[in-house]
Amino acid sequence: MPGKAEIRYTVFKGVNGFKVGRAAYIWQVIGDRYVLTSITEGTGLIALIQPGKLVQISQGHITALGLAPDDFWIQRGKPTPDKTAAAHFDYRQHTVTVGKMSNAITVPLLPGAQDILSVTFQLAMLAPFQDEQLLHVTTGKGLKPYTAHVVGDELLDTPLGQLRTLHLARNAEAGEDAIDVWLAQDYNYMPVKIRVDHSKFGIVEQVISSINVEH
Template sequence: MPDQVKKLLWVLGLSLTAHLAVLLGPHFSLPVNLAPPPVLEAKLSPLPPPPARLATPKPPRAAKPKPSPAKDIPAPPVEAAPAPDVQPDAAPALAETPPPAVEPEPVVEPEPAAPAPPAMPQRVTTRFTLFKGLNGLRVGRAEQVWKLDGKRYTISSVAEASGLFSLFASGKHIQESRGKITLAGLQPSSYRVERGQGADKTDTAEFDWNAMTLTLASGGGKKTLKLPEGTQDLLSFMYQLAFAPPQSSFVKLQVTNGRKLDSYAYWVVEEALETPMGMLNTLHLGKHREEGEKDTEVWLAADYHYLPVKISQLDKDGDGLVLLANEIAITQ
């Protein structure tokens, strides 16, 4: 056995002997005068065995309070909650999807009824006194007759010399216009004028509104032109103004005399006209006449369906005829 091990065993044996002597030997008191210690009472209880592993302690349960007897307490008034402020950039809150809105059926408004043409008498006979020249010599008479049959119209005009002038001017000046009534007024279908005896003194105009053509025949010749909308003849244009009186100080018309088709621009003024029937309120239509140009002016009586009561027709020399109404007979 090595020496070191022997020394270690020797030391351990001495230490064990000393401890036994202290524990088993007589008691010794130390000469120390100490005050008697207070008597302490303690009760020892056995410790519980340690748990196998540490666990997180559960919080104690709160004791349930005993319910107190119910009392009738009036409910406090319910105040409406203020509406939340809506931020423009904030996302809208999710809400229940409302049912799809049922779009109302579009209301179809009835189309406005087309305006009816102005009421015109069934028959009007206007008798004129015929004057010639700037001096206003009475040289004859004339008569115009308006006839309305449903939607068809006929206008006839007959002028002839009377008295001594019948010895120098024989024959009659006859015009006739036929057509139908539309919402826009008169729509002529034919026009004829006889300026005396013989076929070479007869002019005609045929209106084809389907093909929009105008056929003129004069002195044995014939030609076809494009028919402008609203074209009138030399007789119908005066009665067309009865259906559509001018509403401004200017009116433009396309008019044919059986020989040619011209565009006429008329100025319009209100004028009091003295006639054998008395003073009449009229619309006076005329145009700026150039030298060497024919001219036709018309006065329409406001109190007589705007029918013509004076017609002035000047020739290239400034001479011509004036027809002034002296009687109007109306048959409704």
């Protein structure tokens, strides 16, 4: 993985791809530590209907097995306690503390533990692979199994041109979202397209619009 990268995306909603916003991933490595930030916000009328940003931050260290998150924060809309959740990974006690500050719980730390932001970059660090990958992922609420299986190599048309990608998918389970990720083989397997089929909100896609990489 590069020392620093900034990936910008256009966000679309629905099967017809109605543009609703923009997103950015900012990845930085300092020594054996990483910081990953995601910022998503609406544009146009969506910004008026749903003001504010979705901000996610994951930070931790890099090991021989990939990313090992230490802390994760997610904030939806206004920066108030009821809109903010977090996860703290304690590798000595083998626990993860998740939830809002006023209502946090502690659960066992399971193998391959990631947060919902770091998991895509963890898959990028593991790629390429043939077999499915079983991880355990928190959104700041709990820690649940996350199985990513290989769909195959695909050529993807993007604003950057046609990219060679590895298509991964996580099938929908009870109450969970189906997620597809396309990792660019010529860009350190960084995510260039992410599609989430929300159980409540339908299909949301973010497609790369630009990338800036520093090694």
